[in-house]
Amino acid sequence: KIPKLTLNSGHVMPVVGMGTAEYPSIPEKMKSAYLDAIAVGYRHFDTASLYNTEQPLGEAIQEAIKLGLIGSREELFVTSKLWCPDNHPNLVLPAIKSSLKILKTDYLDLYLIHWPVSVKPGPPSLPLKREDVVPLDLKGVWQAMEECQRLGLTKSIGVSNFTSKKLEEILSFAKIPPAVDQVEMNISWQQQKLKEYCAKKGICITAYSPLGGQFGANSVLTSDVLKEIATAKGKTAAQIALRWLLEQGVSMVVKSFNKERLQQNLEIFDWELTEEERQKISKIPQKNKISIERLLTKEGSLNSINISDLEIL
Numbered sequence: 001k002i003p004k005l006t007l008n009s010g011h012v013m014p015v016v017g018m019g020t021a022e023y024p025s026i027p028e029k030m031k032s033a034y035l036d037a038i039a040v041g042y043r044h045f046d047t048a049s050l051y052n053t054e055q056p057l058g059e060a061i062q063e064a065i066k067l068g069l070i071g072s073r074e075e076l077f078v079t080s081k082l083w084c085p086d087n088h089p090n091l092v093l094p095a096i097k098s099s100l101k102i103l104k105t106d107y108l109d110l111y112l113i114h115w116p117v118s119v120k121p122g123p124p125s126l127p128l129k130r131e132d133v134v135p136l137d138l139k140g141v142w143q144a145m146e147e148c149q150r151l152g153l154t155k156s157i158g159v160s161n162f163t164s165k166k167l168e169e170i171l172s173f174a175k176i177p178p179a180v181d182q183v184e185m186n187i188s189w190q191q192q193k194l195k196e197y198c199a200k201k202g203i204c205i206t207a208y209s210p211l212g213g214q215f216g217a218n219s220v221l222t223s224d225v226l227k228e229i230a231t232a233k234g235k236t237a238a239q240i241a242l243r244w245l246l247e248q249g250v251s252m253v254v255k256s257f258n259k260e261r262l263q264q265n266l267e268i269f270d271w272e273l274t275e276e277e278r279q280k281i282s283k284i285p286q287k288n289k290i291s292i293e294r295l296l297t298k299e300g301s302l303n304s305i306n307i308s309d310l311e312i313l
C-alpha cells in the first residue's frame with residue numbers, strides 16, 4: 001500500500017517509515033506502538049543505538065511474525081544508526097553487530113552515520129561533552145561502513161545530518177556512495193539546496209521531524225497556511241505536511257504513539273496539493289531547530305576541533 005522508492009544501492013525502501021525515538025522511551029509502550037504501526041501497514045522503521053528503541057523494536061518484529069501480521073523479517077525495512085562515540089573506524093563493526101544483536105536480526109536494511117561528529121569512545125550519552133569531541137576520520141569510518149555492506153550486515157549505507165559540503169567530502173573517496181541522507185525537513189525547514197544537491201547525486205533524502213516534532217521546528221502543525229489548506233481540502237494539517245514532503249520527492253519517517261494518527265499519516269497517497277497550495281507553502285518563513293549546538297553541553301572547550309566544521313546548516 002505504501003509506495004516504495006529505489007535507492008542507489010538497488011534496494012527498495014517504503015517512502016514513509018515510522019520514527020521510533022521517544023524520551024523517555026518506555027519499552028512496553030514502544031513495543032505496542034510498533035505493533036500498532038505494523039498492524040496499520042507500516043513496513044519501514046527507523047531506530048538508532050542512541051534511542052534505546054532497538055530492543056522494543058526487535059521484540060515487536062518477533063511478535064508481529066508470531067501474530068501473523070507479517071510473514072517474515074524480510075517484509076520490513078529496518079534502519080539503525082552509528083552513534084558519536086562509535087564514530088571511529090575500528091568501532092563501526094562492533095557497533096553494527098551490537099545493534100543487530102539487540103534487534104534480534106542478522107541484517108539491517110540501512111545503516112547510517114548518525115552525525116558527522118566523533119567523540120571519545122564510551123557509552124551513549126546526551127548531551128555530548130564538548131571536551132570529548134575529537135576530529136572525525138570520515139574516510140576511515142566510511143570505509144568501515146562500506147565493509148558492513150560488503151559483509152551483508154546491512155543492505156545499504158548512508159548518513160544523517162550531513163550538509164551538501166560533507167556529502168561532497170564522502171563522495172570524493174567513497175567506493176559505495178551513501179544511499180540516504182536523513183535530515184530535518186518539513187514545511188518550516190524546506191532544505192531546497194540540499195534537495196537539489198541530493199537529486200543531482202542520486203542520494204535519497206529521508207525527512208525526520210516531518211511534523212516538527214520534539215526535535216524539529218515545532219511550528220509545523222501550528223502553521224496558519226497549513227491549517228487553511230487542510231480545512232479547504234478536508235484533510236488534517238499533519239496530512240498536508242506529509243503530502244508536501246511526498247511531492248518534494250523525498251522519503252520520511254514520522255512518529256506517533258497513537259494508532260489512529262499512525263493510520264491517518266498513511267492516508268496521503270491518493271490526492272494531491274494544487275500548484276497554488278504548493279506556492280503558499282514555499283513562502284512559509286524558515287527556521288530550523290536542529291544544530292550540533294543542541295547536542296553539546298554548554299560548558300567546556302571544544303577539543304581540537306572547529307565548531308563550524310560540525311555545523312549542519
Ligand code: A2P
Pocket residue numbers: 019208209210211212213214215216221236238239253254255256257258261262264265
Ligand atoms: P502523538 O504520538 O501523540 O501522535 P515528528 O514525527 O515530526 O517528530 O512528530 C511527532 C509528533 O507529532 C508526536 O508528538 C506525535 O504525537 C505528533 N503527531 C503525529 N501524527 C500526528 C497527527 N496526525 N496529528 C497531530 N499530531 C501528530
